[in-house]
Amino acid sequence: MPKRNLLLLFLTTAICIVAWMARDRTGHSHRFAEVMATIDRSYFESVDQRELFAASMNGLFAQLDEHSAFISGGQQKEFESLLDLQFGGIGLELSVDPHSHAICVITPVLDSPAWRAGIAAGDCITAIDGRETSGMPLSEVVDRLRGGPGTAVELQLTTVTGEQRSKSQSALPADGASEIQGQRQATRRTLKVVREVVKIESVLGDRRRPDGLWEWLLEGDSEIALIRITSFGDHTLADLQRAIDDIHLQAINSTAGLRGMILDLRGNPGGLLTSAVEVCDLFLENGVIVSTRGRAVAAGNSPPLDVRRATPGSLLAGIPIVVLIDGMTASAGEIIAACLQDNGRAKVVGSRSFGKGTVQSILPLGDGDGLIKLTTSEYLRPSMANIHRRPDADDASVWGVSPDRGCEIVPTGQTLEAVAAWRRVRDTVPVLQTPGTLPVEKVAASPATMLPRNIDPVLSQAMDVLQQP
16 A cells, blocks of 8 residues: 555554553553453463454544544455555456345446456356355455455356346356246356456446446536546546546537536545545635644644645636535545535535544554554534534534535435436446447437436436526
Protein backbone atom coordinates (compact mmCIF):
# COMPACT_ATOMS: atom_id res chain seq x y z
CA MET A 1 0.00 0.00 0.00
CA PRO A 2 1.56 3.36 -0.99
CA LYS A 3 2.58 5.48 1.97
CA ARG A 4 0.74 8.48 0.56
CA ASN A 5 -2.49 6.61 1.22
CA LEU A 6 -1.82 6.60 4.95
CA LEU A 7 -3.11 9.67 6.75
CA LEU A 8 -0.57 9.86 9.56
CA LEU A 9 -1.68 12.90 11.48
CA PHE A 10 0.36 12.60 14.62
CA LEU A 11 2.77 9.68 14.17
CA THR A 12 5.03 9.01 11.22
CA THR A 13 7.20 6.42 12.87
CA ALA A 14 6.19 2.90 13.77
CA ILE A 15 4.16 2.27 16.88
CA CYS A 16 4.98 -0.60 19.18
CA ILE A 17 4.03 -1.71 22.65
CA VAL A 18 7.58 -1.20 23.93
CA ALA A 19 7.55 2.46 22.95
CA TRP A 20 4.15 2.88 24.56
CA MET A 21 5.43 1.34 27.76
CA ALA A 22 8.45 3.64 27.77
CA ARG A 23 6.23 6.73 27.62
CA ASP A 24 3.55 5.50 29.98
CA ARG A 25 3.23 7.49 33.20
CA THR A 26 0.22 5.70 34.65
CA GLY A 27 1.72 2.25 34.99
CA HIS A 28 -1.11 0.63 33.03
CA SER A 29 1.19 -0.58 30.25
CA HIS A 30 3.43 -2.41 32.72
CA ARG A 31 0.36 -3.96 34.34
CA PHE A 32 -0.85 -5.06 30.88
CA ALA A 33 2.50 -6.71 30.18
CA GLU A 34 2.43 -8.36 33.60
CA VAL A 35 -1.06 -9.77 32.99
CA MET A 36 -0.03 -11.15 29.59
CA ALA A 37 3.07 -12.75 31.09
CA THR A 38 1.10 -14.25 33.99
CA ILE A 39 -1.45 -15.81 31.63
CA ASP A 40 1.33 -17.21 29.47
CA ARG A 41 3.15 -18.64 32.48
CA SER A 42 0.32 -19.88 34.71
CA TYR A 43 -2.87 -20.58 32.70
CA PHE A 44 -3.71 -24.29 32.84
CA GLU A 45 -3.70 -24.63 29.04
CA SER A 46 -1.43 -23.30 26.35
CA VAL A 47 -2.71 -19.98 24.96
CA ASP A 48 -2.01 -18.59 21.50
CA GLN A 49 -0.33 -15.26 22.23
CA ARG A 50 -1.46 -13.72 18.94
CA GLU A 51 -5.10 -14.55 19.66
CA LEU A 52 -4.77 -13.26 23.22
CA PHE A 53 -3.22 -10.02 22.00
CA ALA A 54 -5.94 -9.56 19.35
CA ALA A 55 -8.66 -10.13 21.97
CA SER A 56 -7.09 -7.57 24.29
CA MET A 57 -6.88 -5.05 21.45
CA ASN A 58 -10.55 -5.58 20.61
CA GLY A 59 -11.44 -4.91 24.24
CA LEU A 60 -9.27 -1.81 24.27
CA PHE A 61 -10.85 -0.32 21.15
CA ALA A 62 -14.36 -1.17 22.34
CA GLN A 63 -13.95 1.76 24.75
CA LEU A 64 -13.39 4.19 21.85
CA ASP A 65 -15.75 5.30 19.08
CA GLU A 66 -17.21 2.80 16.62
CA HIS A 67 -14.82 3.79 13.84
CA SER A 68 -11.58 3.07 15.73
CA ALA A 69 -10.31 -0.50 15.52
CA PHE A 70 -7.34 -2.83 15.70
CA ILE A 71 -6.69 -4.51 12.35
CA SER A 72 -4.79 -7.77 12.74
CA GLY A 73 -2.14 -8.96 10.34
CA GLY A 74 -4.62 -11.41 8.83
CA GLN A 75 -7.08 -8.61 8.11
CA GLN A 76 -4.48 -6.09 6.97
CA LYS A 77 -4.25 -7.15 3.32
CA GLU A 78 -8.02 -7.05 2.82
CA PHE A 79 -8.24 -3.65 4.53
CA GLU A 80 -5.49 -2.21 2.33
CA SER A 81 -7.21 -3.61 -0.78
CA LEU A 82 -10.35 -1.66 0.13
CA LEU A 83 -8.36 1.58 0.32
CA ASP A 84 -6.33 0.89 -2.82
CA LEU A 85 -9.42 -0.32 -4.72
CA GLN A 86 -7.43 -3.22 -6.14
CA PHE A 87 -6.65 -6.83 -5.19
CA GLY A 88 -5.10 -10.02 -6.51
CA GLY A 89 -7.79 -12.18 -8.09
CA ILE A 90 -9.74 -12.91 -11.25
CA GLY A 91 -12.31 -10.09 -11.15
CA LEU A 92 -15.83 -11.30 -10.37
CA GLU A 93 -18.76 -9.73 -8.56
CA LEU A 94 -20.72 -12.57 -6.96
CA SER A 95 -23.98 -13.22 -5.15
CA VAL A 96 -25.93 -16.18 -3.78
CA ASP A 97 -28.84 -17.25 -5.99
CA PRO A 98 -32.00 -16.95 -3.82
CA HIS A 99 -33.58 -20.06 -5.39
CA SER A 100 -30.75 -22.59 -5.81
CA HIS A 101 -28.36 -21.04 -3.24
CA ALA A 102 -25.61 -21.40 -5.84
CA ILE A 103 -22.73 -18.92 -6.07
CA CYS A 104 -23.47 -16.94 -9.23
CA VAL A 105 -21.78 -14.17 -11.16
CA ILE A 106 -23.41 -10.73 -11.10
CA THR A 107 -20.83 -9.38 -13.54
CA PRO A 108 -17.17 -9.83 -14.36
CA VAL A 109 -14.88 -6.83 -14.03
CA LEU A 110 -14.13 -5.31 -17.42
CA ASP A 111 -10.79 -6.52 -18.88
CA SER A 112 -10.21 -8.82 -15.91
CA PRO A 113 -8.93 -12.42 -16.23
CA ALA A 114 -12.48 -13.70 -15.65
CA TRP A 115 -13.89 -11.48 -18.41
CA ARG A 116 -11.17 -12.52 -20.87
CA ALA A 117 -11.85 -16.17 -20.01
CA GLY A 118 -15.46 -15.72 -21.15
CA ILE A 119 -17.12 -15.86 -17.73
CA ALA A 120 -20.41 -13.96 -17.92
CA ALA A 121 -23.26 -12.73 -15.75
CA GLY A 122 -25.47 -15.64 -14.70
CA ASP A 123 -22.70 -18.25 -14.65
CA CYS A 124 -22.59 -20.19 -11.38
CA ILE A 125 -19.40 -21.46 -9.72
CA THR A 126 -19.90 -25.07 -8.60
CA ALA A 127 -16.30 -25.89 -7.64
CA ILE A 128 -13.00 -24.11 -6.97
CA ASP A 129 -9.79 -26.13 -7.36
CA GLY A 130 -11.85 -29.32 -7.12
CA ARG A 131 -13.73 -28.31 -3.98
CA GLU A 132 -17.50 -27.97 -4.38
CA THR A 133 -19.01 -24.63 -3.40
CA SER A 134 -22.32 -26.13 -2.27
CA GLY A 135 -22.86 -24.88 1.28
CA MET A 136 -19.72 -22.75 1.16
CA PRO A 137 -20.18 -19.20 2.53
CA LEU A 138 -19.80 -16.44 -0.04
CA SER A 139 -16.91 -14.95 1.95
CA GLU A 140 -14.98 -18.22 1.68
CA VAL A 141 -15.61 -18.36 -2.07
CA VAL A 142 -14.19 -14.85 -2.41
CA ASP A 143 -11.14 -15.79 -0.32
CA ARG A 144 -10.46 -18.85 -2.49
CA LEU A 145 -10.72 -16.85 -5.71
CA ARG A 146 -8.25 -14.24 -4.50
CA GLY A 147 -4.53 -14.82 -4.45
CA GLY A 148 -1.18 -13.65 -5.69
CA PRO A 149 -0.86 -12.36 -9.28
CA GLY A 150 0.45 -15.11 -11.55
CA THR A 151 -1.14 -17.96 -9.60
CA ALA A 152 -3.90 -20.02 -11.20
CA VAL A 153 -7.30 -21.13 -9.97
CA GLU A 154 -9.47 -23.85 -11.54
CA LEU A 155 -13.19 -23.15 -11.73
CA GLN A 156 -16.08 -25.42 -12.53
CA LEU A 157 -18.87 -23.29 -13.97
CA THR A 158 -22.49 -23.94 -14.78
CA THR A 159 -24.54 -21.79 -17.11
CA VAL A 160 -28.29 -22.18 -16.69
CA THR A 161 -30.72 -20.73 -19.21
CA GLY A 162 -34.50 -20.78 -19.18
CA GLU A 163 -37.12 -19.94 -16.59
CA GLN A 164 -35.77 -22.06 -13.73
CA ARG A 165 -32.32 -22.63 -12.28
CA SER A 166 -31.09 -26.02 -11.18
CA LYS A 167 -31.98 -26.98 -7.61
CA SER A 168 -29.42 -29.78 -7.48
CA GLN A 169 -25.86 -29.39 -8.65
CA SER A 170 -25.43 -33.17 -8.70
CA ALA A 171 -28.02 -33.39 -11.46
CA LEU A 172 -25.99 -31.18 -13.77
CA PRO A 173 -24.24 -32.66 -16.81
CA ALA A 174 -20.55 -33.38 -17.23
CA ASP A 175 -18.08 -30.89 -18.67
CA GLY A 176 -19.09 -29.49 -22.02
CA ALA A 177 -22.44 -31.28 -21.97
CA SER A 178 -25.91 -29.81 -21.91
CA GLU A 179 -29.08 -30.94 -20.23
CA ILE A 180 -32.56 -29.79 -21.19
CA GLN A 181 -35.47 -30.32 -18.82
CA GLY A 182 -38.63 -28.51 -19.77
CA GLN A 183 -37.58 -24.93 -20.36
CA ARG A 184 -34.25 -25.16 -18.50
CA GLN A 185 -30.87 -25.86 -20.07
CA ALA A 186 -27.66 -26.26 -18.06
CA THR A 187 -24.11 -26.40 -19.42
CA ARG A 188 -21.05 -27.21 -17.32
CA ARG A 189 -17.44 -26.34 -18.15
CA THR A 190 -14.08 -26.15 -16.40
CA LEU A 191 -11.67 -23.23 -16.76
CA LYS A 192 -8.23 -22.44 -15.39
CA VAL A 193 -7.81 -18.70 -14.83
CA VAL A 194 -4.56 -16.93 -13.90
CA ARG A 195 -4.93 -14.23 -11.25
CA GLU A 196 -3.86 -10.63 -11.81
CA VAL A 197 -4.04 -7.36 -9.92
CA VAL A 198 -7.69 -6.39 -10.46
CA LYS A 199 -8.67 -2.74 -10.23
CA ILE A 200 -12.08 -2.02 -8.71
CA GLU A 201 -14.10 0.58 -10.57
CA SER A 202 -15.28 3.43 -8.35
CA VAL A 203 -16.43 5.84 -11.10
CA LEU A 204 -19.43 4.56 -13.08
CA GLY A 205 -21.72 5.94 -15.77
CA ASP A 206 -25.33 5.52 -16.89
CA ARG A 207 -25.03 2.17 -18.68
CA ARG A 208 -22.54 -0.17 -20.34
CA ARG A 209 -21.82 -0.06 -24.04
CA PRO A 210 -21.41 -3.34 -25.92
CA ASP A 211 -17.63 -2.94 -25.61
CA GLY A 212 -17.99 -2.72 -21.82
CA LEU A 213 -17.11 0.98 -21.55
CA TRP A 214 -19.51 3.53 -20.10
CA GLU A 215 -22.14 5.71 -21.67
CA TRP A 216 -22.04 8.86 -19.55
CA LEU A 217 -24.95 10.76 -21.09
CA LEU A 218 -28.35 9.79 -19.71
CA GLU A 219 -30.48 7.63 -21.94
CA GLY A 220 -33.52 9.64 -22.99
CA ASP A 221 -31.95 12.91 -21.72
CA SER A 222 -28.61 13.08 -23.51
CA GLU A 223 -28.03 16.71 -22.49
CA ILE A 224 -27.30 15.49 -18.95
CA ALA A 225 -24.28 13.46 -17.85
CA LEU A 226 -24.38 10.98 -14.97
CA ILE A 227 -21.32 10.11 -12.87
CA ARG A 228 -21.70 7.64 -10.01
CA ILE A 229 -18.89 7.39 -7.45
CA THR A 230 -19.16 4.30 -5.25
CA SER A 231 -16.17 5.01 -2.97
CA PHE A 232 -13.11 7.24 -2.74
CA GLY A 233 -9.81 5.46 -3.25
CA ASP A 234 -6.34 6.03 -4.57
CA HIS A 235 -7.27 6.18 -8.27
CA THR A 236 -10.74 7.79 -8.02
CA LEU A 237 -9.44 11.23 -9.07
CA ALA A 238 -7.73 9.93 -12.22
CA ASP A 239 -10.80 7.85 -13.15
CA LEU A 240 -13.06 10.87 -12.66
CA GLN A 241 -10.86 13.06 -14.85
CA ARG A 242 -11.00 10.44 -17.62
CA ALA A 243 -14.79 10.24 -17.23
CA ILE A 244 -15.13 14.00 -17.67
CA ASP A 245 -12.93 13.84 -20.77
CA ASP A 246 -15.21 11.12 -22.16
CA ILE A 247 -18.27 13.22 -21.33
CA HIS A 248 -16.91 16.11 -23.36
CA LEU A 249 -16.29 13.78 -26.32
CA GLN A 250 -19.75 12.20 -26.08
CA ALA A 251 -21.37 15.63 -25.76
CA ILE A 252 -19.53 16.85 -28.87
CA ASN A 253 -20.93 13.89 -30.80
CA SER A 254 -24.41 14.64 -29.46
CA THR A 255 -26.48 17.30 -31.17
CA ALA A 256 -27.88 18.43 -27.81
CA GLY A 257 -24.60 19.41 -26.12
CA LEU A 258 -24.11 19.29 -22.33
CA ARG A 259 -26.68 21.06 -20.13
CA GLY A 260 -25.82 19.63 -16.71
CA MET A 261 -24.18 16.87 -14.71
CA ILE A 262 -25.53 14.63 -11.94
CA LEU A 263 -23.01 13.35 -9.39
CA ASP A 264 -24.55 10.30 -7.70
CA LEU A 265 -23.11 9.59 -4.23
CA ARG A 266 -25.97 7.44 -2.97
CA GLY A 267 -24.71 4.46 -1.01
CA ASN A 268 -21.14 5.82 -1.01
CA PRO A 269 -19.59 4.89 2.38
CA GLY A 270 -16.61 7.22 1.97
CA GLY A 271 -12.93 6.37 1.70
CA LEU A 272 -9.78 8.47 1.62
CA LEU A 273 -10.04 12.07 2.82
CA THR A 274 -7.34 13.12 0.35
CA SER A 275 -9.37 11.67 -2.54
CA ALA A 276 -12.50 13.59 -1.49
CA VAL A 277 -10.53 16.85 -1.28
CA GLU A 278 -9.05 16.26 -4.75
CA VAL A 279 -12.47 15.56 -6.25
CA CYS A 280 -13.95 18.73 -4.75
CA ASP A 281 -11.03 20.74 -6.07
CA LEU A 282 -11.90 19.63 -9.62
CA PHE A 283 -15.18 21.54 -9.52
CA LEU A 284 -14.17 24.67 -7.60
CA GLU A 285 -12.22 27.73 -8.67
CA ASN A 286 -11.69 28.86 -5.08
CA GLY A 287 -13.17 28.56 -1.59
CA VAL A 288 -12.92 26.25 1.40
CA ILE A 289 -13.32 22.53 0.74
CA VAL A 290 -13.28 21.15 4.29
CA SER A 291 -11.76 21.86 7.69
CA THR A 292 -10.43 19.21 10.05
CA ARG A 293 -10.21 19.80 13.78
CA GLY A 294 -7.89 17.69 15.90
CA ARG A 295 -7.16 17.24 19.57
CA ALA A 296 -5.93 20.18 21.62
CA VAL A 297 -2.20 19.80 22.29
CA ALA A 298 -2.52 21.30 25.77
CA ALA A 299 -5.29 21.94 28.27
CA GLY A 300 -6.97 25.29 27.70
CA ASN A 301 -5.79 25.59 24.11
CA SER A 302 -8.12 25.52 21.12
CA PRO A 303 -7.94 22.37 18.97
CA PRO A 304 -5.82 22.85 15.83
CA LEU A 305 -7.80 23.58 12.66
CA ASP A 306 -6.57 22.48 9.23
CA VAL A 307 -8.42 24.27 6.40
CA ARG A 308 -8.27 22.73 2.91
CA ARG A 309 -8.88 25.25 0.12
CA ALA A 310 -9.56 24.90 -3.59
CA THR A 311 -6.83 25.76 -6.07
CA PRO A 312 -7.46 27.88 -9.21
CA GLY A 313 -8.89 26.07 -12.21
CA SER A 314 -12.00 23.90 -12.41
CA LEU A 315 -13.60 21.40 -14.76
CA LEU A 316 -17.11 21.73 -16.19
CA ALA A 317 -17.06 25.46 -15.41
CA GLY A 318 -20.50 26.95 -15.99
CA ILE A 319 -22.19 23.53 -16.18
CA PRO A 320 -24.85 23.10 -13.44
CA ILE A 321 -24.27 20.18 -11.07
CA VAL A 322 -26.71 18.21 -8.91
CA VAL A 323 -25.44 15.85 -6.19
CA LEU A 324 -27.53 12.83 -5.12
CA ILE A 325 -27.30 11.57 -1.52
CA ASP A 326 -29.14 9.18 0.78
CA GLY A 327 -28.89 7.79 4.29
CA MET A 328 -25.91 5.64 3.32
CA THR A 329 -23.84 8.52 1.93
CA ALA A 330 -21.11 8.93 4.54
CA SER A 331 -17.72 10.41 5.36
CA ALA A 332 -15.87 11.40 2.17
CA GLY A 333 -19.19 11.37 0.28
CA GLU A 334 -20.57 13.89 2.76
CA ILE A 335 -17.49 16.07 2.33
CA ILE A 336 -18.21 16.30 -1.42
CA ALA A 337 -21.91 17.07 -0.97
CA ALA A 338 -21.35 19.65 1.78
CA CYS A 339 -18.49 21.33 -0.06
CA LEU A 340 -20.35 21.78 -3.35
CA GLN A 341 -23.54 22.81 -1.54
CA ASP A 342 -21.90 25.40 0.74
CA ASN A 343 -19.90 26.89 -2.13
CA GLY A 344 -23.04 27.23 -4.26
CA ARG A 345 -21.58 24.92 -6.91
CA ALA A 346 -24.29 22.26 -6.74
CA LYS A 347 -27.82 21.53 -5.60
CA VAL A 348 -28.28 18.47 -3.38
CA VAL A 349 -31.19 16.07 -4.03
CA GLY A 350 -32.31 12.99 -2.10
CA SER A 351 -32.45 12.33 1.65
CA ARG A 352 -30.34 13.26 4.67
CA SER A 353 -26.88 11.68 4.72
CA PHE A 354 -25.46 9.29 7.32
CA GLY A 355 -23.56 11.77 9.50
CA LYS A 356 -20.06 10.31 9.76
CA GLY A 357 -17.77 13.30 10.22
CA THR A 358 -14.60 11.91 11.80
CA VAL A 359 -11.19 11.17 10.31
CA GLN A 360 -9.40 7.90 10.97
CA SER A 361 -5.61 7.69 10.82
CA ILE A 362 -4.05 4.39 9.75
CA LEU A 363 -1.07 3.70 11.99
CA PRO A 364 1.20 0.68 11.31
CA LEU A 365 2.56 -1.38 14.18
CA GLY A 366 6.31 -1.52 14.58
CA ASP A 367 6.69 -5.11 13.37
CA GLY A 368 4.50 -4.50 10.32
CA ASP A 369 1.99 -7.11 11.48
CA GLY A 370 -1.24 -5.18 11.96
CA LEU A 371 -2.64 -1.67 11.86
CA ILE A 372 -4.35 0.74 14.20
CA LYS A 373 -7.32 2.61 12.74
CA LEU A 374 -7.76 5.51 15.14
CA THR A 375 -10.12 8.49 15.09
CA THR A 376 -7.80 11.50 15.32
CA SER A 377 -9.92 14.43 14.16
CA GLU A 378 -13.34 15.55 12.96
CA TYR A 379 -14.19 17.49 9.84
CA LEU A 380 -16.45 20.49 9.39
CA ARG A 381 -18.26 21.79 6.31
CA PRO A 382 -17.09 25.03 4.66
CA SER A 383 -19.83 26.80 6.65
CA MET A 384 -18.14 25.36 9.80
CA ALA A 385 -21.31 23.40 10.60
CA ASN A 386 -20.94 19.99 12.19
CA ILE A 387 -21.36 16.84 10.09
CA HIS A 388 -20.79 14.08 12.64
CA ARG A 389 -23.88 12.56 14.24
CA ARG A 390 -23.08 12.01 17.89
CA PRO A 391 -24.77 9.23 19.91
CA ASP A 392 -27.13 11.68 21.65
CA ALA A 393 -28.13 13.51 18.44
CA ASP A 394 -31.73 13.50 17.21
CA ASP A 395 -33.35 14.57 13.96
CA ALA A 396 -33.45 18.21 15.09
CA SER A 397 -29.69 18.28 15.76
CA VAL A 398 -27.18 19.66 13.29
CA TRP A 399 -25.41 16.78 11.54
CA GLY A 400 -24.96 15.29 8.09
CA VAL A 401 -25.94 16.88 4.80
CA SER A 402 -29.56 17.65 3.99
CA PRO A 403 -31.04 18.18 0.51
CA ASP A 404 -31.77 21.69 -0.69
CA ARG A 405 -35.24 23.07 -0.02
CA GLY A 406 -37.81 21.32 -2.19
CA CYS A 407 -35.29 18.64 -3.23
CA GLU A 408 -35.93 15.99 -0.58
CA ILE A 409 -37.25 12.66 -1.82
CA VAL A 410 -37.33 9.31 -0.01
CA PRO A 411 -38.31 6.37 -2.27
CA THR A 412 -40.24 3.41 -0.85
CA GLY A 413 -38.51 0.10 -0.23
CA GLN A 414 -40.31 -1.43 -3.19
CA THR A 415 -39.09 1.36 -5.46
CA LEU A 416 -35.52 0.96 -4.22
CA GLU A 417 -35.63 -2.77 -5.00
CA ALA A 418 -36.88 -2.07 -8.52
CA VAL A 419 -34.16 0.56 -9.07
CA ALA A 420 -31.46 -1.83 -7.80
CA ALA A 421 -32.60 -4.62 -10.16
CA TRP A 422 -32.75 -2.18 -13.08
CA ARG A 423 -29.31 -0.84 -12.20
CA ARG A 424 -27.73 -4.32 -12.07
CA VAL A 425 -28.80 -4.94 -15.66
CA ARG A 426 -27.35 -1.65 -16.87
CA ASP A 427 -24.07 -2.21 -15.00
CA THR A 428 -23.46 -5.74 -16.27
CA VAL A 429 -20.31 -6.07 -18.37
CA PRO A 430 -21.16 -7.66 -21.75
CA VAL A 431 -19.64 -10.98 -22.79
CA LEU A 432 -16.25 -10.60 -24.46
CA GLN A 433 -16.84 -10.42 -28.20
CA THR A 434 -15.30 -13.10 -30.40
CA PRO A 435 -12.11 -11.85 -32.10
CA GLY A 436 -12.78 -10.80 -35.67
CA THR A 437 -16.37 -9.75 -35.08
CA LEU A 438 -17.30 -6.12 -35.55
CA PRO A 439 -18.09 -4.36 -32.26
CA VAL A 440 -21.50 -2.81 -31.86
CA GLU A 441 -20.90 0.90 -31.27
CA LYS A 442 -24.39 1.91 -30.16
CA VAL A 443 -26.37 0.71 -27.18
CA ALA A 444 -29.77 -0.70 -28.06
CA ALA A 445 -32.45 1.78 -27.00
CA SER A 446 -34.53 0.90 -23.95
CA PRO A 447 -38.33 1.14 -24.03
CA ALA A 448 -39.69 4.40 -22.63
CA THR A 449 -40.84 2.73 -19.41
CA MET A 450 -37.25 1.64 -18.67
CA LEU A 451 -35.58 5.01 -19.17
CA PRO A 452 -33.79 6.48 -16.12
CA ARG A 453 -36.38 9.22 -15.67
CA ASN A 454 -39.19 6.67 -15.40
CA ILE A 455 -37.41 4.19 -13.11
CA ASP A 456 -35.37 6.18 -10.59
CA PRO A 457 -37.43 8.92 -8.87
CA VAL A 458 -34.39 10.56 -7.22
CA LEU A 459 -32.59 10.77 -10.54
CA SER A 460 -35.77 12.13 -12.12
CA GLN A 461 -35.96 14.85 -9.44
CA ALA A 462 -32.37 15.84 -10.19
CA MET A 463 -33.16 16.10 -13.89
CA ASP A 464 -36.08 18.40 -13.08
CA VAL A 465 -33.77 20.60 -10.98
CA LEU A 466 -31.39 20.95 -13.92
CA GLN A 467 -34.27 22.13 -16.10
CA GLN A 468 -35.02 25.01 -13.75
CA PRO A 469 -33.68 28.44 -14.80
